[in-house]
Amino acid sequence: MEFSTLAALRTACADLPPGDAAAEAAVAARQATLTKPPGSLGRLEELAAWLARWQGRAEPRLDRVSVLVFAGNHGVAARGVSAYPATVTAQMVANFAAGGAAVNQLARLAGATLKVVPLELDRPTADFSLRPALDDAEFLRAVNAGAAAVQAGTDLLALGEMGIGNTTAAAAIAAALFGGGAARWCGLGTGVDPAGLARKRAAVDAALARHAGTLGDPLLVAAALGGRELTALLGATVAARHLGVPVLLDGFVGTAAVAPLGAAGLAHCRAAHLSAESAHGELLAELGLKPLLALDLRLGEASGAALAILVARAAVACHAGMASFADAGVDAAT
Numbered sequence: 199m200e201f202s203t204l205a206a207l208r209t210a211c212a213d214l215p216p217g218d219a220a221a222e223a224a225v226a227a228r229q230a231t232l233t234k235p236p237g238s239l240g241r242l243e244e245l246a247a248w249l250a251r252w253q254g255r256a257e258p259r260l261d262r263v264s265v266l267v268f269a270g271n272h273g274v275a276a277r278g279v280s281a282y283p284a285t286v287t288a289q290m291v292a293n294f295a296a297g298g299a300a301v302n303q304l305a306r307l308a309g310a311t312l313k314v315v316p317l318e319l320d321r322p323t324a325d326f327s328l329r330p331a332l333d334d335a336e337f338l339r340a341v342n343a344g345a346a347a348v349q350a351g352t353d354l355l356a357l358g359e360m361g362i363g364n365t366t367a368a369a370a371i372a373a374a375l376f377g378g379g380a381a382r383w384c385g386l387g388t389g390v391d392p393a394g395l396a397r398k399r400a401a402v403d404a405a406l407a408r409h410a411g412t413l414g415d416p417l418l419v420a421a422a423l424g425g426r427e428l429t430a431l432l433g434a435t436v437a438a439r440h441l442g443v444p445v446l447l448d449g450f451v452g453t454a455a456v457a458p459l460g461a462a463g464l465a466h467c468r469a470a471h472l473s474a475e476s477a478h479g480e481l482l483a484e485l486g487l488k489p490l491l492a493l494d495l496r497l498g499e500a501s502g503a504a505l506a507i508l509v510a511r512a513a514v515a516c517h518a519g520m521a522s523f524a525d526a527g528v529d530a531a532t
Contacts (some may be wrong), residue, residue, distance in 0.1 A: 199345045199437045201338055208417065210436055211463055217251040217442075224256035231522040235531065241490065245468070245513040252444035252466045253353060260353050260514050263310040263507055265500050266434060267294065267301060267358040268344060270317045270426035273325035274405075275363030279398040281388040284322065284362045290499075291316045291360065300497055301358060304504035308511070310356065315347055317426035326370065327404040330422040337421040337429055344433030348441060355438055356446040356470065356507055358500020359427045359455065362388075365475065368454035370402045370423040372477065374413045375457055376484045379403055385450070385476035416458035428455035435459060439466050446503040446510070449473035449496065453481050461486045471495055471502035 201207040225247040230236060237243060249258035269291050275284045293299050294314040305312040317340060323331040332340065348355065361367075365387035372383045380399035390398060405423055412418040420432055428451065435456045438445050445467040447453050456464060469482050471491035482489060490509050495502045523530040 199440060200342050201345070204334060204338065204417065207338070207341060207436070210440065211417070211459060214439055214463060215442070217466065218254040219251065221254055221256045222247045222251035225250040225258065225517065228517065231524070232520040233523055233526050233528050234520070239516055242509070242513040242516055245510055246517040248468065249354070249444055249510065249514065252442060254442050257518065258514050260511055262352050263308065263354045264349065264352050265301065265305045265310045265312045265356045265358065265504050266347050267312070267314045267360060267500050268317060268427035268430040269314065269319065269360040270364070270428070270430070271319050271322040272361060272363035272367055272425050273322045273331065274327060274366055274401050275322070276325065277327070277397055277401050278394060279366040279390070279401055280362050281390050281394065282362050287360060287362050288316070288319045291319065299499060300501050301499045301504055304501055308504050308507035310504065310507055313347065315343060315430065317343055317430060323425050326367070326423050327401045327408060330409070331367070331424055332421045332426070332429065334421070336426070340426040340429035341433035344430030345437035347430070348434050348437040348443060350441045352443045354446065354507065354510055355434070355443050356448070356500050356503035357431055357434060357452055358448045358498060358503055359431060359451050360499050361425055361427045364425055364428065364451050366398050366401055367423060367425050367428060368451040369398070369477065370405050371419055371428070371454045371457060372481050373402060373406055374409070374419045374423055375416060376481075379406065382480070383477045387475070416460070420458045424455065431455035432458060435464070435467065439463070444468070446470045446506050447487070448500050448503040449498055450475035450478040450481060451498055452503070453478065453485070453487070457481065457485060468506070470506035473502065
């Protein structure tokens with residue numbers, strides 16, 4: 199899937215497949231026959247039905263599971279909004295390639311392939327407090343990089359990011375979409391000190407004032423305030439919807455990146471976890487997303503999404519492997 203114009207992207211964001219309701223209903227019907235009280239597996243039952251709907255089959259499976267991590271650099275990082283220098287982005291990409299990051303271990307444990315996509319790391323986005331982070335051509339190039347990375351036939355996709363300064367970009371997007379300014383959305387990110395948090399909030403509030411004319415258009419918000427890796431996450435999420443691939447979202451940054459799609463555009467997504475970044479819970483509430491896990495993670499790089507793959511595997515295993523009351527010779531409830 200490739201978008202040659204912003205209008206083409208808008209069309210793809212509006213013309214969204216609804217998923218397979220019959221497959222979802224078939225899962226619910228089978229769940230009602232299994233050797234357990236109705237609904238007693240809680241969200242595992244819902245998760246199996248969700249996978250069936252978006253995979254388009256009555257028997258969900260997780261044979262081809264992928265983790266995608268996009269990396270990009272941000273011009274706003276020069277304002278001292280992060281505890282780490284911008285050089286860390288490329289260094290972490292090298293660490294991913296060497297197998298030394300947390301997500302390498304978690305993807306392996308979850309039985310998922312891991313692909314890391316660096317996006318023009320030698321060319322940071324513009325400082326969005328002064329001008330749009332990405333122009334139209336840059337924005338579409340990043341959207342298309344994300345869309346191209348999604349493979350048809352993937353059973354479940356976990357998305358993540360790496361980019362020094364990107365919690366500032368995420369806070370700016372959330373503030374532009376849902377209001378409240380920097381004070382509502384800026385957290386400690388990588389662990390900035392009070393002076394760093396003040397710089398972060400100042401950059402976000404300056405950006406909101408600078409781009410006030412675009413705040414009513416979610417895609418223009420994504421271009422003006424985001425970054426290449428955030429934009430690639432948006433492109434991957436749109437492509438996944440059209441390819442019938444269910445998606446696990448990671449933390450605050452990953453959720454903010456796709457927030458311009460709105461709740462309807464995220465029906466094929468689940469929030470993997472509630473991160474320790476202070477505004478993540480508010481952002482999930484705005485989008486009507488309920489996290490699967492809450493482990494105080496704040497790493498990014500798809501760490502929480504990779505962990506949630508294991509929960510999805512548990513849901514599929516119970517759904518496929520449990521005996522029915524009739525098969526097991528167990529009396530059903532009366």
